[in-house]
Amino acid sequence: MDTSYFFKNTDLIIESLIGTILIFILIVIYTRIFGLKSFSKMTGFDFVITVAIGSILGITINSGNPSVLLGAAILLILYGLNYAVTVLRYKSEKAEDLIDNNPLLLMENGEVIWENMKVSKVTEAELQSKLREANVIRLKQVKAVILETTGEISVLHTNDESIQVEDYIMDDVIRKK
Known part of the structure; x- marks a missing residue:
């Protein structure tokens, strides 16, 4: 039996481990900074952001493409965008009506x-x-x-x-x- 199939890319294990830990820590930090509402599903926009964060997390730690640094930057942009939209919705009824659907x-x-x-x-x-x-x-x-x-x-x-x-x-x- 050819065991090389199971041991391909072993040099990437340490890199993946470090990248996963870094991205995980960043998500915890970003969530502490921007608040738990970052993961709420109160509006369709919240849901889209949550899915996007999960997607960036997954592809960054799984493939390294985007790189950990780029993944971290994209996550920061998503958290910031979510926070900005949340503040805008909170301060402006017109923005809330434009962004949100009604039940x-x-x-x-x-x-x-x-x-x-x-x-x-x-x-x-x-x-x-x-x-x-x-x-x-x-x-x-x-x-x-x-x-x-x-x-x-x-x-x-x-x-x-x-x-x-x-x-x-x-x-x-x-x-x-």
Whole structure:
């Protein structure tokens, strides 16, 4: 058996180890500087940045291309961009409206809003799956199903029919498209 297959590029092991440790430490430092929101998935933009950071981390430590230094610089740019957009969204309602999607109501009081399902391209099977995941047994338990800005689906339900969802919780949710 030819063992050279298993021992190719052994000279890169130390380089990869050092690069991985450096990038990991930088991510910890950047996260401490820019805050935990750097990894939140509160908006679609947050999700894109999180995926981009993971991608840069992966290719930098796996292939060395980009180099560790370039990977570190790209990570800093991504963290800085995320921070700048977060501050902009926080300070300007117009910027927030431009950057963020609004959540969309897919069900209300046990009734599916088919037009919103069609617009959002959420299938009936996906809706049913989320209802099961939330332990909904009867549709009349469902007060609201919302397609969030991140693409996740929230299910608000209760067995007490007299309980209504407070306006504050539904304030930014689009009811009809």
